[in-house]
Amino acid sequence: MVIAGVDIGGTNLKFGLFDEELNCIYTQLVHTIRADTVACAKQIRQLLDDAPCKADILGAGVPGAVFRPSGRVNSGNLRWAGVNFGRTLEDAVGIKVWIDNDAQAALEAETLPGGSCWGLKDVVYLTLGTGIGGALLIDGKPWRGHDNGAAELGHFITHAGGLKCSCGMSGCFEMYASAGTLVRYSGGTRARTVLDRAKQGDKAMIEALDRYAGEVALGVCSLYMIFRPEAIVLGGGVSAGGEILIERILRHIEPCYNFDRSTIEKVLRLAKGRNDAGMVGAAALAKRNLLNA
Numbered sequence: 001m002v003i004a005g006v007d008i009g010g011t012n013l014k015f016g017l018f019d020e021e022l023n024c025i026y027t028q029l030v031h032t033i034r035a036d037t038v039a040c041a042k043q044i045r046q047l048l049d050d051a052p053c054k055a056d057i058l059g060a061g062v063p064g065a066v067f068r069p070s071g072r073v074n075s076g077n078l079r080w081a082g083v084n085f086g087r088t089l090e091d092a093v094g095i096k097v098w099i100d101n102d103a104q105a106a107l108e109a110e111t112l113p114g115g116s117c118w119g120l121k122d123v124v125y126l127t128l129g130t131g132i133g134g135a136l137l138i139d140g141k142p143w144r145g146h147d148n149g150a151a152e153l154g155h156f157i158t159h160a161g162g163l164k165c166s167c168g169m170s171g172c173f174e175m176y177a178s179a180g181t182l183v184r185y186s187g188g189t190r191a192r193t194v195l196d197r198a199k200q201g202d203k204a205m206i207e208a209l210d211r212y213a214g215e216v217a218l219g220v221c222s223l224y225m226i227f228r229p230e231a232i233v234l235g236g237g238v239s240a241g242g243e244i245l246i247e248r249i250l251r252h253i254e255p256c257y258n259f260d261r262s263t264i265e266k267v268l269r270l271a272k273g274r275n276d277a278g279m280v281g282a283a284a285l286a287k288r289n290l291l292n293a
């Protein structure tokens with residue numbers, strides 16, 4: 001049994017093959033073809049064809065809401081609205097497919113043994129990438145909402161009347177705390193480069209990261225207040241910032257009646273799978289939902 005896992009990001013698409021115990025046996029990283037769902041499905045078909053062994057089932061995480069039972073997918077980042085990507089993908093690849101939200105997939109990976117949320121029951125998971133994804137674990141169970149579309153944590157508003165978001169609203173957390181803001185604050189430097197230079201002590205890049213971290217802190221405080229979780233986990237491309245990112249976020253935590261910096265310090269952590277969690281989790285969800293169905 002070989003399980004394929006795909007994490008379709010707004011910028012990159014990560015593809016991997018896994019054995020039944022979810023050990024990774026092959027990975028590929030390519031730029032996401034965002035033209036439309038058919039082009040994206042063809043790209044995944046090509047990755048399956050080029051892989052060293054044949055996959056039996058496929059799990060795919062998408063940066064947006066995946067509604068059930070309709071199968072409708074909305075993704076502002078990919079500019080998909082109401083598309084049945086699962087059906088398109090299944091037609092293209094000829095094997096059983098499980099589609100899910102990318103952050104839900106990443107959370108699934110992080111709850112596996114060795115993950116950052118192993119053994120925890122109440123978790124808020126954030127992917128900081130091209131957009132911001134979210135997933136919730138409440139009392140040990142993923143919180144999906146009545147139609148599976150819950151936990152779009154990039155789209156609560158942190159700046160009323162602020163920047164217009166791809167979701168249609170203005171001032172969403174995503175518009176201020178995704179990778180694009182880091183690029184904007186640094187004067188156009190790539191997010192990964194900002195993080196690398198900040199780690200090396202580059203003052204201008206530390207300043208950009210610090211300003212960005214203030215935006216993340218706004219979201220982290222609101223989410224802590226609402227959910228009071230055991231952990232708030234940061235994944236996605238920006239989590240490559242590692243400890244300096246965490247440290248800068250903590251500097252912006254203002255004490256309030258309900259928590260202070262030390263409270264947040266105890267719960268804020270980095271995803272262990274970092275940028276691979278979405279791909280591993282997509283495979284894990286395919287295994288759980290397709291093999292045991």
Ligand SMILES: [Zn+2]
Nearest residue numbers: 155165167172
């Ligand atoms: Zn939005």
